[in-house]
Amino acid sequence: MKVLVAVKRVIDFNVKVRVKPDGSGVETANVKMSMNPFDEIGVEEALRLKEKGAATEVVAVSLGVQACQETIRTALAMGADRGIHVLTDVELQPLAVAKLLAAVVKKENPGLVILGKQAIDDDCNQTGQMLAALLGWSQGTFASKVAVNAGDLAVTREVDGGLESVALKLPAVVTTDLRLNEPRYASLPNIMKAKKKPIEALTPDALGVDPAPRLKLVKVEEPAKRQAGQKVKSVAELVDKLRNEAKVI
Numbered sequence: 001m002k003v004l005v006a007v008k009r010v011i012d013f014n015v016k017v018r019v020k021p022d023g024s025g026v027e028t029a030n031v032k033m034s035m036n037p038f039d040e041i042g043v044e045e046a047l048r049l050k051e052k053g054a055a056t057e058v059v060a061v062s063l064g065v066q067a068c069q070e071t072i073r074t075a076l077a078m079g080a081d082r083g084i085h086v087l088t089d090v091e092l093q094p095l096a097v098a099k100l101l102a103a104v105v106k107k108e109n110p111g112l113v114i115l116g117k118q119a120i121d122d123d124c125n126q127t128g129q130m131l132a133a134l135l136g137w138s139q140g141t142f143a144s145k146v147a148v149n150a151g152d153l154a155v156t157r158e159v160d161g162g163l164e165s166v167a168l169k170l171p172a173v174v175t176t177d178l179r180l181n182e183p184r185y186a187s188l189p190n191i192m193k194a195k196k197k198p199i200e201a202l203t204p205d206a207l208g209v210d211p212a213p214r215l216k217l218v219k220v221e222e223p224a225k226r227q228a229g230q231k232v233k234s235v236a237e238l239v240d241k242l243r244n245e246a247k248v249i
């Protein structure tokens, strides 16, 4: 079974994100970019399926600007076999990503597609679900455990109040939750080896998909600044401040 893993290039999770002064988006110039953390978990899971003999090939796919190739190289250094890069400078929204991934799926015929449950930049949590709908495939979202059993996929999902177990018919789409696994670090020899692994270059045109945005971004704002806390000496002082300053009691 071939496994396709979607890997998105996002602002590194350690970076303090800054809003552009004109409110048109966030600063990305000279900002450290990395693989979306949920996609690292996706790559790790695909590699574990291959190591267990349940998968034969792991293909990492990224969509976007030229620099997305770095994200694909990271997946290759972790152990993915090859990469696919769909090159576009258009700002991609989840529906466009899902359509492009669906076109790649038609070309590659994988048995399983793994995505992150959400990208930490747009927090949309939409792409996996849209992809499953476009393909007419089963989906197991927010997966915290995945096991392949003879043509079926057992997925444990983290839901409010506990764990839900679903059995999916393959081919299927799975989106990863935080506790699915702990991604491996790429070793230096594997980083060197990854430089020689192939990355196929595609375009939305070649895939017959129009990636133009459908939603208009109106404005991006910083969250309101939190005021510094105060230390009080007694419960009476606390009650007084809550009543007369904060006016919440």
Ligand code: AMP
Pocket (backbone or CB within 6 Å): 006, 007, 008, 009, 036, 038, 039, 061, 062, 063, 064, 092, 094, 097, 114, 115, 116, 117, 118, 119, 120, 122, 123, 124, 125, 126, 127, 128
């Ligand atoms: P979202 O629906 O935007 O929160 O993204 C969910 C998942 O879709 C991500 O974790 C990725 O696996 C995948 N994805 C979204 N955008 C891209 C992209 N440009 N390239 C590759 N994968 C993507």
